[in-house]
Amino acid sequence: xxxxxxxxxxxxxxxxxxxxxxxxxxxxxxxxxxxxxxxxxxxxxxxxxxxxxxxxxxxxxxxxxxxxxxxxxxxxxxxxxxxxxxxxxxxxxxxxxxxxxxxxxxxxxxxxxxxxxxxxxxxxxxxxxxxxxxxxxxxxxxxxxxxxxxxx
Numbered sequence: 001x002x003x004x005x006x007x008x009x010x011x012x013x014x015x016x017x018x019x020x021x022x023x024x025x026x027x028x029x030x031x032x033x034x035x036x037x038x039x040x041x042x043x044x045x046x047x048x049x050x051x052x053x054x055x056x057x058x059x060x061x062x063x064x065x066x067x068x069x070x071x072x073x074x075x076x077x078x079x080x081x082x083x084x085x086x087x088x089x090x091x092x093x094x095x096x097x098x099x100x101x102x103x104x105x106x107x108x109x110x111x112x113x114x115x116x117x118x119x120x121x122x123x124x125x126x127x128x129x130x131x132x133x134x135x136x137x138x139x140x141x142x143x144x145x146x147x148x149x150x151x152x
Contacts, residue, residue: 004070004085005048009057017070019085019103023048030054035122084108126150 005023008015018026023044027033032051039047048067055065070083082091086108095106104112122131124147131145146152 005045006068006070007052007055008066008068009060009062010064010066011062012057012060014057014059016088017083017085018048018088020044021103022085022088025086026055027051029056086112124150124152126152 004017004019006015006017007026016022020041024033024039027044027047028035030051032047032054033039033044052067053064056063057065082096082103083089084091084105085103087105089105091102091105095102102109122145123129124131127147127150129147129149131147133143134146136142136144
């Protein structure tokens with residue numbers, strides 16, 4: 001599987017470039033990957049292609065997206081910007097000049113460094129409420145998922 005792949009909706013023509021991080025997030029939306037594990041890149045790619053028929057288009061809501069290889073070399077030849085692996089928006093050219101190997105836009109990188117996650121919500125196994133990401137109380141700042149109702 002190439003490093004980047006492109007998801008496409010056949011109905012509304014929505015497209016999104018996905019790197020390994022975004023692929024893993026998509027797999028988690030259809031419960032084909034657990035949050036507490038980081039599978040091998042080859043496994044992520046294979047699962048991503050196999051699960052594409054279960055993915056739902058964020059624009060029109062239709063189920064069943066197509067996966068095709070994302071050819072970065074042709075994009076650079078035509079002067080097109082590289083897309084963020086997390087959100088799919090183009091990465092600013094100035095950012096690419098400073099960090100040529102970056103795969104995320106400024107906003108997504110800041111969210112990742114701040115411990116925020118844009119993936120699907122996790123629910124409390126006890127009461128079913130949406131879990132919230134909060135910093136730990138002591139020591140080095142770590143983030144934990146906490147249920148606002150159960151406090152677990």
